[in-house]
Amino acid sequence: xxxxxxxxxxxxxxxxxxxxxxxxxxxxxxxxxxxxxxxxxxxxxxxxxxxxxxxxxxxxxxxxxxxxxxxxxxxxxxxxxxxxxxxxxxxxxxxxxxxxxxxxxxxxxxxxxxx
Amino acid sequence: xxxxxxxxxxxxxxxxxxxxxxxxxxxxxxxxxxxxxxxxxxxxxxxxxxxxxxxxxxxxxxxxxxxxxxxxxxxxxxxxxxxxxxxxxxxxxxxxxxxxxxxxxxxxxxxxxx
Numbered sequence: 001x002x003x004x005x006x007x008x009x010x011x012x013x014x015x016x017x018x019x020x021x022x023x024x025x026x027x028x029x030x031x032x033x034x035x036x037x038x039x040x041x042x043x044x045x046x047x048x049x050x051x052x053x054x055x056x057x058x059x060x061x062x063x064x065x066x067x068x069x070x071x072x073x074x075x076x077x078x079x080x081x082x083x084x085x086x087x088x089x090x091x092x093x094x095x096x097x098x099x100x101x102x103x104x105x106x107x108x109x110x111x112x113x114x115x
Numbered sequence: 116x117x118x119x120x121x122x123x124x125x126x127x128x129x130x131x132x133x134x135x136x137x138x139x140x141x142x143x144x145x146x147x148x149x150x151x152x153x154x155x156x157x158x159x160x161x162x163x164x165x166x167x168x169x170x171x172x173x174x175x176x177x178x179x180x181x182x183x184x185x186x187x188x189x190x191x192x193x194x195x196x197x198x199x200x201x202x203x204x205x206x207x208x209x210x211x212x213x214x215x216x217x218x219x220x221x222x223x224x225x226x227x228x229x
């Protein structure tokens with residue numbers, strides 16, 4: 001069975017600080033996909049990134065970066081120079097095989113960025 | 116705006132009742148997914164439809180059922196409702212459901228069972 005653990009329930013930072021959200025996963029499959037989603041206070045889920053199990057390259061998108069390490073089964077998410085608008089609940093998710101939507105989600109990390 | 120429309124936004128009902136949640140995917144998307152987000156269970160995948168047919172099933176209760184119609188909109192039917200069914204129900208859509216596709220989520224239907 002697959003499992004996603006987001007050990008940090010809540011994180012609070014001051015604007016412009018860097019923050020890393022941790023995600024550890026468990027799966028027996030060799031082919032799988034990892035995701036990060038953002039759920040702002042408005043409630044809608046927003047897709048941020050997808051990474052497949054064969055691609056361990058780190059990715060950077062603006063102030064966001066993701067570090068995928070198969071050796072430690074981790075897929076961590078870093079926000080550089082955080083902003084108040086980054087305040088949200090962030091979910092890490094894992095899907096096995098080729099169905100991107102059939103995912104197991106972590107419990108989420110609530111990030112609060114204070115001005 | 117994701118382009119995925121869910122109605123109603125809020126629904127209040129009583130135990131034992133039956134409700135229907137509706138989802139209209141983005142134009143051109145053939146795949147629809149349903150998720151449940153509750154305090155107890157967190158965010159869970161329920162079921163996926165692709166072009167009218169069931170493609171994948173997750174933790175969906177037998178009291179729940181879904182379908183996707185020829186115009187590609189989908190409905191999630193919840194029956195014999197219990198207090199524990201109170202949750203935010205999300206719908207998402209993608210073009211085909213493949214691994215390299217991005218999912219677009221609706222704003223959800225908040226169901227309260229009293």
